[in-house]
Amino acid sequence: MRKKIFSGVQPTGNLHLGNYLGAIKNFVELNNEKENECIFCVVDLHAITVKQDPNKLRNNIRETVATFIASGIDPKKSIIFNQSQVKAHSEAAWILSCVARMGWLNRMTQFKEKAGKDKEKASVGLYSYPILMAADILLYEATHVPVGEDQKQHLELCRDIAQKFNNEFGVKDFFILPEPLIQKEFSRIMSLKDGSKKMSKSEVSDLSRINLTDDKDLIINKIKKAKTDAFPIPSSLEELTTRMEAKNLLGIYSSLKNFGLEKTIKQFSGRNFSDFKKDLSQVLVDKIDPISKEIKKLLKESDFLDKILLEGSNKANEIASEKLKKIHEIVGF
Ligand code: AQP
Numbered sequence: 502m503r504k505k506i507f508s509g510v511q512p513t514g515n516l517h518l519g520n521y522l523g524a525i526k527n528f529v530e531l532n533n534e535k536e537n538e539c540i541f542c543v544v545d546l547h548a549i550t551v552k553q554d555p556n557k558l559r560n561n562i563r564e565t566v567a568t569f570i571a572s573g574i575d576p577k578k579s580i581i582f583n584q585s586q587v588k589a590h591s592e593a594a595w596i597l598s599c600v601a602r603m604g605w606l607n608r609m610t611q612f613k614e615k616a617g618k619d620k621e622k623a624s625v626g627l628y629s630y631p632i633l634m635a636a637d638i639l640l641y642e643a644t645h646v647p648v649g650e651d652q653k654q655h656l657e658l659c660r661d662i663a664q665k666f667n668n669e670f671g672v673k674d675f676f677i678l679p680e681p682l683i684q685k686e687f688s689r690i691m692s693l694k695d696g697s698k699k700m701s702k703s704e705v706s707d708l709s710r711i712n713l714t715d716d717k718d719l720i721i722n723k724i725k726k727a728k729t730d731a732f733p734i735p736s737s738l739e740e741l742t743t744r745m746e747a748k749n750l751l752g753i754y755s756s757l758k759n760f761g762l763e764k765t766i767k768q769f770s771g772r773n774f775s776d777f778k779k780d781l782s783q784v785l786v787d788k789i790d791p792i793s794k795e796i797k798k799l800l801k802e803s804d805f806l807d808k809i810l811l812e813g814s815n816k817a818n819e820i821a822s823e824k825l826k827k828i829h830e831i832v833g834f
Contacts (some may be wrong), residue, residue, distance in 0.1 A: 503536045507679075509544035509584065509634070511702075513553070516568045517710040518789070519539060519690035519700035522756045523649030529573040531647060539579035540641055540817065541569055543810075545632060546591065547586045550626040551615070551703075563586035563806045564796065568713055570809075571795035582813030584637065589821035593636035594629075596828060600666050601632050605658055611651065635659035639676045640821040646679045651687035651699060656681045667716035670831050686762060687752040695725040696745025714793050717786045724750075724782045729774040736770040738763060747774070750781060757784045 508528060510520060532539050543565045548558060562583050569581055584590050609631055616623035626633075634655050638646055639662075646656055656679065663676035676747070681726075692698045692709040702712045708726055715723070728746045735741060741748040748762075752779075755765040771778050799806065 503538070504531065504534075505530050505642055505644045506537055506539040506647065506682075507542070507638050508540075508647050509542040509547065510569075511548045511549075511564055512543050512545055512558060512565040512583075513548050513702050514557065514561045514564070515702040515707075515710065516565065517700055517702060517712045518713070518753065518785075519649065519704075519710065521572065521713060521789075521792075522690050522753070523651075523684065523688055524647060525569070525572045525574075527647040527684065528569070528579075531645075531682075532574050532579045537575075540643070541574060541579055541581050542637060542817075543581070543583040544634075544637065549629060550624055550630050555581055562810070563803055564714075564800060566806045566809055567796045567799035570793070570799060572713075576809045576813070580813045580816045583810055586810070586814035587817045587821050589640055589818070589825040590633065590636055593640055593821075593825055593828060594633040596832060597636050597639070597662050597666070598629055598632045600669065601635070601658070601662050601742045605661060606631065608654075609658065610654060620815055631655040631658045632662065635662045638679050638825045639663055641817075642677050642824070643679045644677060645682050647682040649690075650683055653681055653683060672831055675827070675831065684756070687756040690753060690756075691745065691749040693723060693746075693749075694814055695728070696747075696749050711785060711789060713789060715789060715809045716793055717790050720785050720789060721782045724778050724785065727778070729778075732773070734766065734769045734772050734777060736766065737765065741766075750774070750777070754781045754784060757788050759797045 508524060510516065510524065528539070528541055531537050545558065566581055569575060574581065589780055606628060610621070612628055612630070615627060635658065638659055660678045663678050667673055667675050690700045692700050692704060694706055694709045694755050698704070704710065708723055711720055711723055727750060729750065730744055730747055732744070734751070741751070751765050752762060755762045758765070800833060
């Protein structure tokens with residue numbers, strides 16, 4: 502089946518292994534399937550829901566594009582652009598915010614996690630973030646959205662908003678209800694320091710994540726320091742239930758090798774983590790080091806990256822402004 506793919510990544514720096522295994526790896530596979538139409542967006546409007554340094558943001562936008570390309574996305578096959586350059590996103594988000602209900606947004610767990618204890622001080626943008634995400638997806642009539650598991654709830658909200666708009670205005674099937682594409686296993690990669698927290702760009706400790714720009718020595722060092730426990734690798738999945746850090750490392754290995762977790766357990770059962778970590782480092786270095794080198798090379802070619810963004814935003818603009826025109830007609834503008 503021909504799929505229309507849309508997904509986004511925030512240019513908030515330090516793209517990491519979680520972003521790669523949870524989302525970008527999937528983007529590359531979808532980009533390589535000939536029949537798919539793919540749009541990958543650097544979601545800079547989402548990034549400013551928390552404070553950003555303008556100069557760093559500009560660099561991070563380019564770095565995100567460089568990461569897409571270094572990971573294997575072909576800009577000739579897929580549209581790559583940054584969200585702020587296509588005005589329809591902000592306008593559609595406003596219109597959809599008049600359709601979405603407060604009760605729906607109040608249930609979003611990501612807002613609760615990101616706003617923390619002091620949610621009165623969080624930006625309004627952080628709260629309404631999922632509505633902008635719905636606008637991103639619906640403007641392009643995406644049928645499938647590859648995301649990490651943490652974005653599943655936002656995608657369900659996008660479907661609710663689309664359905665309510667279609668029903669309220671009597672325009673059956675105007676907005677297509679997108680399907681999430683979430684990896685079956687290890688859709689959430691956890692911090693190397695705390696197996697109960699997801700690996701994240703904004704985590705203060707750099708030792709908590711493998712960045713896609715890390716070099717060989719850094720990767721080996723971070724895996725050496727990754728938290729585990731005193732027990733050897735078990736012989737069954739059940740024995741990992743309460744060993745979150747151990748499970749995460751075995752999961753990362755499995756995901757990079759495209760194995761199921763059971764196969765990895767079988768391979769390493771009875772061995773110590775210090776031993777397993779050597780194999781894990783090797784697999785990580787084989788995968789990440791070439792990407793890291795390519796990102797650094799591409800970052801020296803800022804004109805090339807800017808050209809990709811410009812061409813991408815021109816193409817995206819054509820699609821999105823056409824859909825927005827129809828939205829205007831439907832709502833009565
Ligand atoms: N730890 C993770 N495991 C699996 N997938 C993940 N993703 C993010 N972290 C993990 C997926 O990566 C895509 C891009 O994410 P994003 O940058 O747009 O936003 P995020 O989910 O907020 O990522 P971070 O790293 O946690 O960023 P900060 O710290 O800036 O908030 C998404 O598909 C996401 O699911």
